[in-house]
Amino acid sequence: MTGRTTLITAGAAGIGLAIAEMFMARGDQVIVCDVDQVALDRAATKLPGLVAIKADVSDVAAVDAMIAQAGPISVLVNNAGVAGPVGGIETNDPDDWARCFAVNVHGAFHTIRAVVPAMREAGTGTIINISTASTVTGLPGRAAYIASKYALEGMTRTLARELGPVGIRVNAIRPGFMDTERMRGIMHRIADQSGRSVSEVETAALGYISLRTKIQPAEIGEMAWFFASDAAHHITGQIIGVDGNAEWEG
Template sequence: MSQRVVVTAAARGIGRAIADRFLASGATVWGCDVDDEALGELRAALPSVKAARCDVGDKAQVESFLAEACKSMGGIDVLVNNAGIGGGHAAVEDVTDENWDRSLAVNLSGMFYCVRKVVPLMKAQGSGCIINISTGSVRTGLPNRLPYVASKHGVMGLTQNLARELGPANIRCNAILPGLIDNPRGRALVQRAADEAGKSFEEFEADMLKYISMRTWIDPLEIGDTAVFLASHAARHITGQFLGVCGGVEWEP
């Protein structure tokens, strides 16, 4: 029987790469996103993926989406909590209540809402796998990105505690910590940082890569392949782990 997989924020970037790799592994995939245009692109590119609009920061929308996905697939074997937002760019004293609250709502509470819904289903079937997408920045810190980094640290605690609590029910939980992602969003972030520093893209890129031991960007499909592995039989006893797919990020300028 093929795996039944849910991927949040599946329409673009890392989420789409994760959906793509699970499809290639033979899984049945349901995805969600808040971007209607991106959802249309996802349906066109990966017509086998069932996709619906859902803001994971809204628990009512999460309940509805996951109920629909479960009914359609007959259960959920794998939940990939990928949805997240950048949280703005500001000194701590300038962080707005809106940015702080929205970052926690999407990046942390959204994962909790999804987990709370799928865990009873996984317990009933006697197995399950939860994969949370965090960031390599929890290990380096990022000045002026407090809402993002703090919420992603929360994801680490969520992951560790879920692994301990759910292990006896044969439900595993791990986190993937991506590095410098080579996609339009990742390159736009580097360009913005370069502009703020008064440097060219190439100069700032070199500044970043020198603090990555393998001097590399990360292909989003690498995150997808890692998620597929963590959900596989080969990883059946891997839980409570924080797996960096980052080329060895040591620091971030």
């Protein structure tokens, strides 16, 4: 056992669950939170010993209660995120826009704010924020999501400076074209809207990626593990793409 306690938000499925599985297999005590109780129950069954807590990170009281239950956190992975409104900026519903920031930005703020005091006291800690490769390419029709992830990256760089003197490292990962149920759903939606097959949509998307590849959730887990490891003890303020080099998005 590493003696560390790792908290992963939105950790009951997808990328979050892949990170949880990897960190548990390598000796961390792992806590995940999610808003989906069914997914939490499924994750807890799959990974005996996993601590699964239902919590919405946009709710500061829920986050504070979760951290009070969990105790000191050594590694925080801010994975929680919502897609936000899709379509031209003039069609975006203000409430949907606000909800996107409430989860993607304010949720990360709430969790970081809650775990930093114990990290500061310990003189060490690792915070890993999950962004997106789309902050590099831009993505028309997804202004809320991209703006929220830019904010998360700005928070990453600033907190690396703020918290570095007390031994806390802050980095971010930009996942690319993920091989997940969520991405498959997006591909099906685009196919339906454009009158193309899913295969045609995926091939077109991969044409903008240098390595022409989808990314497996475990690959994000590996980068998160590296950031949390002793091998990265002098790495902070960095934003690394695990995306096959996303050149552009059509």
